[in-house]
Amino acid sequence: MNDLNDLYSDEIEYAIIGALILDENREQEADKPKSKAYYKALERLKPSYFYEPSNRAAFKQIINLHKKGCSPDDAIMRAQLLAECTEEFDEEGIEEYFEGFQELSQSKLNDYVETIIELWGKRKIIKEYDKLQEQVSLGQISLDEMLVQQKKVSEQIEGTRTKEVASRTYKDMKRGLLEKMKKNAESGSTVTGLSTGYKELDELTCGLQDSDLIIIAGRPSMGKTTLACNIMDNIASTGKRTLTFSIEMPGDQLLLRSWASVGTINQTALRTGRLNELEQGRLSAAIEKVDLWDAHVIDDGKMNIQQIVNEAKKLHEESPISVIMLDYLQLMKLPENNSKADAIGEVSRELKHLAGELGVPIIVLSQLSRNLENRQDKRPINSDLRDSGAIEQDADLILFVYRDEVYNPDSEDKGFAEIIIGKQRNGPLGTVKVKFEGQYSRFIDIPETEKNDPVEDYLKTAEPLDLNSATSPL
Numbered sequence: 001m002n003d004l005n006d007l008y009s010d011e012i013e014y015a016i017i018g019a020l021i022l023d024e025n026r027e028q029e030a031d032k033p034k035s036k037a038y039y040k041a042l043e044r045l046k047p048s049y050f051y052e053p054s055n056r057a058a059f060k061q062i063i064n065l066h067k068k069g070c071s072p073d074d075a076i077m078r079a080q081l082l083a084e085c086t087e088e089f090d091e092e093g094i095e096e097y098f099e100g101f102q103e104l105s106q107s108k109l110n111d112y113v114e115t116i117i118e119l120w121g122k123r124k125i126i127k128e129y130d131k132l133q134e135q136v137s138l139g140q141i142s143l144d145e146m147l148v149q150q151k152k153v154s155e156q157i158e159g160t161r162t163k164e165v166a167s168r169t170y171k172d173m174k175r176g177l178l179e180k181m182k183k184n185a186e187s188g189s190t191v192t193g194l195s196t197g198y199k200e201l202d203e204l205t206c207g208l209q210d211s212d213l214i215i216i217a218g219r220p221s222m223g224k225t226t227l228a229c230n231i232m233d234n235i236a237s238t239g240k241r242t243l244t245f246s247i248e249m250p251g252d253q254l255l256l257r258s259w260a261s262v263g264t265i266n267q268t269a270l271r272t273g274r275l276n277e278l279e280q281g282r283l284s285a286a287i288e289k290v291d292l293w294d295a296h297v298i299d300d301g302k303m304n305i306q307q308i309v310n311e312a313k314k315l316h317e318e319s320p321i322s323v324i325m326l327d328y329l330q331l332m333k334l335p336e337n338n339s340k341a342d343a344i345g346e347v348s349r350e351l352k353h354l355a356g357e358l359g360v361p362i363i364v365l366s367q368l369s370r371n372l373e374n375r376q377d378k379r380p381i382n383s384d385l386r387d388s389g390a391i392e393q394d395a396d397l398i399l400f401v402y403r404d405e406v407y408n409p410d411s412e413d414k415g416f417a418e419i420i421i422g423k424q425r426n427g428p429l430g431t432v433k434v435k436f437e438g439q440y441s442r443f444i445d446i447p448e449t450e451k452n453d454p455v456e457d458y459l460k461t462a463e464p465l466d467l468n469s470a471t472s473p474l
Helices: 010-030 036-044 053-067 074-084 091-099 106-137 143-158 170-187 199-205 224-236 251-263 267-272 277-290 305-318 340-358 370-374 388-394 454-461
Strands: 213-217 241-246 294-298 323-327 362-366 397-402 416-424 430-437 442-445
Touching: 010 036, 010 053, 010 106, 036 053, 036 106, 053 074, 074 091, 106 143, 143 305, 199 416, 199 430, 213 224, 213 340, 224 241, 224 251, 224 294, 224 323, 224 362, 224 397, 224 442, 241 251, 241 305, 251 267, 251 277, 251 294, 305 340, 323 340, 340 362, 340 388
Parallel strands: 213 362, 213 397, 241 294, 241 323, 323 362
Antiparallel strands: 397 416, 416 430, 430 442
């Protein structure tokens, strides 16, 4: 194990505590506002960054008092430390601790904060590598898991680095937003993102938006993969570059589905190769269309989140990708050192971060809990998402696929499906009805001639009129 004794400075830690308390005293006594460096120190430092227990306890009390709306001046701090930090302070020790405080200039305080963070970062790295070394020697961790842990530590430390964040007023933002609104208006379309290829769904969502994490979920046989593949195909057919991570099925099966959908060819005929003359012509036309797409597939069933992130970034650097799909979340290789829910949450956050970093929508397929099948109404809701906490929180758009005929073979909605918007961060909830053509592996908009007459729908459910009733209108 490495010695951490040289990677801390009691003197600098103590100087920061003293400067913060004296800054508070000066405000109380001279009615002077606290310095910018004071607020920056509270914003950037955490108790765990302090190595010496007494300094760590003192800073923790400063933070706690601020959260309660109290001023951590000299008197209050002494009382709090004696009451709650008995292992670090006693009556004699606290007098000695407070006697040595000195004021610091703002620049000096800022420098000291940077030093404390840097020393903490070095200690953190050494501790984690010692831990990894022990796990490797005991055979408790794989190379992929080591890389994930290394990335976590790097991101933790990177998050502490100084970042200049500039504020903008609404007036500053006005020009860019108005130009975007004008461009959208001139296009004549309500779709401001990527069109899904489904008219009513686009009207409700305005398309798939850049940097959004989109969840498509459903129980087995509902068609969640079919819907996601259809959306990806519709986007690819407009000349956009797409990337699909297929963990559930090999890429050639996805291609066969695309041929079936585009060519209106029965999937069974394609799989067996027994095509009649008409189907052969349709297949040739479908192949010609699909060959024009810039659609990429990675079908490694053992990929972990770090590999997915790396491959997506690499392909995006070669030429920008417009949309990414992952089929499906629970099948991918998850971090083994967490619970299933925590592991799913970690992957969900990584995918949301990737969507923001690349500036593209990411579609992720997810399973639903089988518990929903115990309900009378089996239409999914957000809480049905398996290991749902983080997924529901991170998602910008959640779409559920529901086909009533899966549960009710004689359903009046046989051949149709509902796309239920369970969550939309920047838009309304709702349900879109589409036609399901399973033999062609596709969902399509319902032709106007097939849409239900609202009067007919009402008559199907209306109670017969009892002319003898006291409430009769006659």
